[in-house]
Amino acid sequence: xxxxxxxxxxxxxxxxxxxxxxxxxxxxxxxxxxxxxxxxxxxxxxxxxxxxxxxxxxxxxxxxxxxxxxxxxxxxxxxxxxxxxxxxxxxxxxxxxxxxxxxxxxxxxxxxxxxxxxxxxxxxxxxxxxxxxxxxxxxxxxxxxxxxxxxxxxxxxxxxxxxxxxxxxxxxxxxxxxxxxxxxxxxxxxxxxxxxxxxxxxxxxxxxxxxxxxxxxxxxxxxxxxxxxxxxxxxxxxxxxxxxxxxxxxxxxxxxxxxxxxxxxxxxxxxxxxxxxxxxxxxxxxxxxxxxxxxxxxxxxxxxxxxxxxxxxxxxxxxxxxxxxxxxxxxxxxxxxxxxxxxxxxxxxxxxxxxxxxxxxxxxxxxxxxxxxxxxxxxxxxxxxxxxxxxxxxxxxxxxxxx
Amino acid sequence: xxxxxxxxxxxxxxxxxxxxxxxxxxxxxxxxxxxxxxxxxxxxxxxxxxxxxxxxxxxxxxxxxxxxxxxxxxxxxxxxxxxxxxxxxxxxxxxxxxxxxxxxxxxxxxxxxxxxxxxxxxxxxxxxxxxxxxxxxxxxxxxxxxxxxxxxxxxxxxxxxxxxxxxxxxxxx
Numbered sequence: 189x190x191x192x193x194x195x196x197x198x199x200x201x202x203x204x205x206x207x208x209x210x211x212x213x214x215x216x217x218x219x220x221x222x223x224x225x226x227x228x229x230x231x232x233x234x235x236x237x238x239x240x241x242x243x244x245x246x247x248x249x250x251x252x253x254x255x256x257x258x259x260x261x262x263x264x265x266x267x268x269x270x271x272x273x274x275x276x277x278x279x280x281x282x283x284x285x286x287x288x289x290x291x292x293x294x295x296x297x298x299x300x301x302x303x304x305x306x307x308x309x310x311x312x313x314x315x316x317x318x319x320x321x322x323x324x325x326x327x328x329x330x331x332x333x334x335x336x337x338x339x340x341x342x343x344x345x346x347x348x349x350x351x352x353x354x355x356x357x358x359x360x361x362x363x364x365x366x367x368x369x370x371x372x373x374x375x376x377x378x379x380x381x382x383x384x385x386x387x388x389x390x391x392x393x394x395x396x397x398x399x400x401x402x403x404x405x406x407x408x409x410x411x412x413x414x415x416x417x418x419x420x421x422x423x424x425x426x427x428x429x430x431x432x433x434x435x436x437x438x439x440x441x442x443x444x445x446x447x448x449x450x451x452x453x454x455x456x457x458x459x460x461x462x463x464x465x466x467x468x469x470x471x472x473x474x475x476x477x478x479x480x481x482x483x484x485x486x487x488x489x490x491x492x493x494x495x496x497x498x499x500x501x502x503x504x505x506x507x508x509x510x511x512x513x514x515x516x517x518x519x520x521x522x523x524x525x526x527x528x529x530x531x532x533x534x535x536x537x538x539x540x541x542x543x544x545x546x547x548x549x550x551x552x553x554x555x556x557x558x559x560x561x562x563x564x565x566x567x568x569x570x571x572x573x574x575x576x577x578x579x580x581x582x583x584x585x586x587x588x589x590x591x
Numbered sequence: 592x593x594x595x596x597x598x599x600x601x602x603x604x605x606x607x608x609x610x611x612x613x614x615x616x617x618x619x620x621x622x623x624x625x626x627x628x629x630x631x632x633x634x635x636x637x638x639x640x641x642x643x644x645x646x647x648x649x650x651x652x653x654x655x656x657x658x659x660x661x662x663x664x665x666x667x668x669x670x671x672x673x674x675x676x677x678x679x680x681x682x683x684x685x686x687x688x689x690x691x692x693x694x695x696x697x698x699x700x701x702x703x704x705x706x707x708x709x710x711x712x713x714x715x716x717x718x719x720x721x722x723x724x725x726x727x728x729x730x731x732x733x734x735x736x737x738x739x740x741x742x743x744x745x746x747x748x749x750x751x752x753x754x755x756x757x758x759x760x761x762x763x764x
Binding site: 365 | 622625644645651656664
């Protein structure tokens with residue numbers, strides 16, 4: 189961790205930023221430029237990530253479904269397996285006609301996609317991307333800020349659904365509201381254990397707490413409560429991003445893409461952008477809370493800059509999101525609600541107890557250490573099994589009747 | 592923690608009050624509720640100005656995230672009958688009741704503002720740096736009674752809501 193060779197690469201983005209800012213003499217202009225560079229960096233990195241996530245998703249879905257996926261787009265005769273697709277998509281989205289229904293609420297119809305993108309970008313401000321890379325690293329209550337920023341995107345979806353003046357859109361936005369509120373609760377509850385262990389609401393503090401001599405074993409996900417928390421977090425994050433299997437608000441086969449029905453052209457693309465930004469920032473939060481943030485898995489690999497580790501973990505999370513989409517079927521509305529309120533929320537509450545036990549037994553050693561692990565694992569597994577038994581009793585096995 | 596000048600507070604106050612005023616006078620009730628959510632953001636901005644980060648973020652999380660949803664649900668689920676407002680609110684009793692309620696609220700507000708000691712100048716607030724940890728310790732040590740009472744109260748409200756929601760009318764057989 190203290191190797192001097194890493195420090196050049198580690199501080200590389202900061203060096204560039206400071207050099208750019210030092211060009212101007214005025215103090216307030218310097219402040220402006222420093223802020224702008226941070227914003228531009230985030231927009232560029234995550235904008236490009238968004239572009240290539242879309243094409244990766246399409247290609248992977250293609251492979252999952254035993255077809256090729258997009259592979260035609262070429263620029264200057266170069267065809268990199270169709271990876272120029274997002275640029276063609278962007279041109280298409282920009283040049284398409286923007287249709288606004290006659291009966292729509294024009295102002296809200298216009299504001300909804302903008303609000304969606306704006307709110308989903310806010311979360312990036314507090315994520316610690318690297319050891320020295322975070323826009324608002326000095327915020328004491330960074331985690332709270334993150335959830336507060338994310339809370340407003342529900343409003344954007346509602347605005348879109350209602351202003352379209354379309355029954356399907358309205359149904360979809362009602363679904364979205366119910367879903368987002370239900371899954372915000374487990375999401376918040378499983379973030380608490382990480383805060384409890386780090387003793388800080390600051391995301392940087394939570395990452396630092398996961399460092400140490402053990403490397404990868406220090407990450408929260410490799411503790412019983414952290415593992416359970418990470419699974420719950422992942423499920424809740426899927427639901428918060430309206431990703432399959434929780435894409436009921438969109439549900440193209442039942443409510444014809446829901447709140448997106450009346451959108452076209454670039455506004456439609458903006459919704460997708462917002463959704464992917466939301467997915468990325470939630471993945472970033474997951475990486476920060478459970479996967480050790482920017483920490484390298486072991487000291488020998490610490491020569492790779494911390495922001496690259498963060499980015500690699502982020503990509504893995506996003507690939508898991510895509511994998512889930514290709515694998516699982518959409519839930520029904522009542523199943524969705526039952527999963528959150530009767531299963532995830534109680535388990536997240538039990539997880540709070542587990543982490544309290546873990547925190548107060550931090551000094552157990554030898555045989556007691558084994559006992560600590562066993563008790564904690566039992567605290568995670570027993571509620572899971574018993575709750576699952578209770579909830580699934582009387583539901584199966586399903587009888588198939590053929591016509 | 593950086594301090595912001597009084598002019599920032601004035602700007603925040605004017606914007607928030609302006610949005611609230613527009614929300615009051617708009618005809619479309621959905622527009623009103625969305626603007627209401629925006630005005631809550633304004634109040635959160637005031638908390639940020641005062642250096643209370645925690646309260647500000649909690650304000651956004653609870654009000655903009657959750658309460659606005661409740662408001663929107665309530666608006667959408669209410670029957671949209673064309674009410675004859677003049678007939679409904681035009682009766683003498685209704686008007687007198689409204690005046691009485693307004694007068695009571697005004698009295699409470701005036702008393703609260705008048706009795707609050709406004710000492711010191713705004714520009715040079717020597718604010719103590721309060722971290723979230725301090726707030727937690729304060730709640731645990733000095734205000735544990737209040738915290739527990741609020742918790743019990745909210746639990747009772749939640750249980751009440753469950754009871755109300757689960758009371759399905761039984762069909763006679």
